[in-house]
Amino acid sequence: MTSGLARTIQGLEPELVSIRRDIHESPELSWQEVRTTRVVLDRLERAEVEATRLDKTGLVVELGSEDPVVRVGLRADLDALPLLERTGLPFESRRRGVAHACGHDVHTTALLGAALALASHEEALVHHQIAVRLLFQPAEESMPGGARLIVERGLVDDLDIVFALHCDPRRDVGEVGLRVGPITAAGDQVTVRLTGHGGHTSRPFLTEDLTFALGKVITDLPGALSRRLDPRAGALLVWGGVHAGGVPNVIPDSGEVTGTLRMLDADAWQGIGPLLTELVDAVVAPYGVEAELRHVPGVPPVVNTEWGIDALRAATVAVLGPEGAGETDQSLGGEDFAWLVRGRQGALGRLGTRTPGGTTYDLHRGDIVVDERAVSIGARVYACLPFATRRSRREAFTG
Numbered sequence: 001m002t003s004g005l006a007r008t009i010q011g012l013e014p015e016l017v018s019i020r021r022d023i024h025e026s027p028e029l030s031w032q033e034v035r036t037t038r039v040v041l042d043r044l045e046r047a048e049v050e051a052t053r054l055d056k057t058g059l060v061v062e063l064g065s066e067d068p069v070v071r072v073g074l075r076a077d078l079d080a081l082p083l084l085e086r087t088g089l090p091f092e093s094r095r096r097g098v099a100h101a102c103g104h105d106v107h108t109t110a111l112l113g114a115a116l117a118l119a120s121h122e123e124a125l126v127h128h129q130i131a132v133r134l135l136f137q138p139a140e141e142s143m144p145g146g147a148r149l150i151v152e153r154g155l156v157d158d159l160d161i162v163f164a165l166h167c168d169p170r171r172d173v174g175e176v177g178l179r180v181g182p183i184t185a186a187g188d189q190v191t192v193r194l195t196g197h198g199g200h201t202s203r204p205f206l207t208e209d210l211t212f213a214l215g216k217v218i219t220d221l222p223g224a225l226s227r228r229l230d231p232r233a234g235a236l237l238v239w240g241g242v243h244a245g246g247v248p249n250v251i252p253d254s255g256e257v258t259g260t261l262r263m264l265d266a267d268a269w270q271g272i273g274p275l276l277t278e279l280v281d282a283v284v285a286p287y288g289v290e291a292e293l294r295h296v297p298g299v300p301p302v303v304n305t306e307w308g309i310d311a312l313r314a315a316t317v318a319v320l321g322p323e324g325a326g327e328t329d330q331s332l333g334g335e336d337f338a339w340l341v342r343g344r345q346g347a348l349g350r351l352g353t354r355t356p357g358g359t360t361y362d363l364h365r366g367d368i369v370v371d372e373r374a375v376s377i378g379a380r381v382y383a384c385l386p387f388a389t390r391r392s393r394r395e396a397f398t399g
Contacts, residue, residue: 002318004124005383008117013376019043020109020375021091027080027098027105030139030146033057036078040112040136049119054138058146060155061134063118064125064386071131072386073162075150075340076111077104077140086366102363103167103353106370108136110165110351110378117383130386133159135340143189143298145336161308161345163385164337165378168328168350169361173371176316176381177328177350180309182301184348186269187334189296190237191258192217192280194244196289198253207251211244213287214255217280218242224279225261234264235272236332262332266300273297301330302338308347311392315384316349319377333363351378 009016019039028036037057044051044061051059057078085092085099093099115134118125125132135155139146156162171177194217196208204212222237229235237259244255261276263269276295284291316325328350337348353370354360361368 002384002387004121005117006319006380008120009113009376009379009383012113012116012379016109016113016375016379017372019112020105020372023105023108024100025091025094027093027095027100028078029082029098030079030142031057033078033138036108037136040108043112044115047116047119049115054149054153057138058149059136061115062131063115063122063134064131065129066131067129068131069129070161070390071133071159072389073133073135073156073159073340074111074114074382074385075135075137075162075164075337076107077137077146078108079104079139079141081141081364083364084366087369089369099366101365101368102141103370104140106167106351106353106374106378107165109375111136111382113376113379114382117379118386125386128387128390130390132386140336143296145299145339147336147339151339156340156344159344161311161389162340163308163312163346163382164348165351165381166335166348167353167363167370167374169353169363169368169370171326171328171350171352172354172356173352173373174320174377175324175326175352176312176320177326177352178309178313178316179328179330180304180306182264182266182303182330183328184302184335184338185234185330185332186263186266186300187298188261188272189258189294189298190261190276191256191294192221193254193256193292193294194284194289195254195292199251201249201251204251208288210252210255210289213284213289214242214244214257216283216287218257220283221279224283225275228275228279229268232265233268234332235268236262262334264301264330264332266303269300299334299336299338300342302335302341302348304347305341305345307345307392308341311385311389312347312349314388314391315381318384318388319380349381351381
């Protein structure tokens with residue numbers, strides 16, 4: 001079965017690369033992926049594969065048995081980032097300030113290839129009593145993420161297991177990184193807004209020195225968190241934006257700092273809100289300013305289950321051989337796929353996109369370039385996963 005799927009995807013490879021480039025040069029932000037959805041839907045319709053829209057963006061495809069022994073979910077994300085591309089590629093983004101700098105164009109095209117291959121071998125899915133639900137998800141880059149829509153629609157309720165692949169530009173193409181347990185971190189948005197009367201910089205003692213207080217929030221809040229949390233929680237608060245005043249001799253009456261709080265431990269993450277409020281109030285108390293904390297919980301860590309990794313390893317080995325399945329570390333990056341595997345079996349794998357011996361990039365960089373062989377590899381791994389899952393002897397289903 002694996003060889004038949006591989007041959008089908010090999011025949012599709014030039015077209016899949018072309019589709020990936022088309023999506024890459026027309027990126028769309030979260031909840032705006034109308035054209036991307038249309039590109040995927042048009043190709044599925046040409047193959048007479050039925051797909052259902054989630055809303056204006058996003059698609060669901062159902063394949064396989066109506067009386068399955070196992071129900072498998074496969075997910076890819078559609079959206080791009082508000083970021084200027086600087087690759088100089090012939091298919092560089094034509095939308096200034098929007099770019100596929102996280103590899104979602106690769107994920108989408110890989111899952112499309114898997115959908116076309118599985119549809120052409122649907123009789124095998126029926127024979128093995130496998131049902132497959134392919135989820136083309138919008139808005140992974142927003143918070144708390146488009147995966148919440150998938151959950152709210154009940155599209156994972158009846159799944160036994162769900163899988164995703166994510167590009168890893170630090171791993172060579174031809175490798176997939178695997179890890180049992182947490183593979184990503186929780187990620188929240190934290191904004192602290194301070195207000196006061198403002199005044200002259202020559203007389204800070206007659207007003208509230210708001211800018212100084214904001215500086216204390218910037219430096220002291222991360223430090224205070226490190227002393228109030230178990231270090232094993234892996235908390236990291238990093239500021240990304242600071243806004244206050246603009247005149248050298250005026251103390252402003254308002255200012256804010258905004259950033260992300262990332263945590264490796266799910267239990268510590270769930271109780272972080274009250275502690276943040278307590279610490280912000282304590283940090284600014286000596287300066288007489290008013291503080292408003294806006295804490296937007298994002299996503300929990302993705303926790304890969306043993307059964308999920310066993311199946312993903314088997315599919316990877318079938319596609320790439322034993323040398324293609326490697327170990328990976330837990331990342332402090334966030335991924336809303338966490339909502340899909342929360343309380344159920346599943347796994348996220350890291351799909352290598354670095355050309356061996358070539359430049360090492362990082363995600364969310366405007367100059368990131370991926371080795372396009374990853375498109376076909378991702379499609380083959382996705383397509384093999386339902387059969388690898390079926391062959392697994394584990395029956396510890398959850399959900």
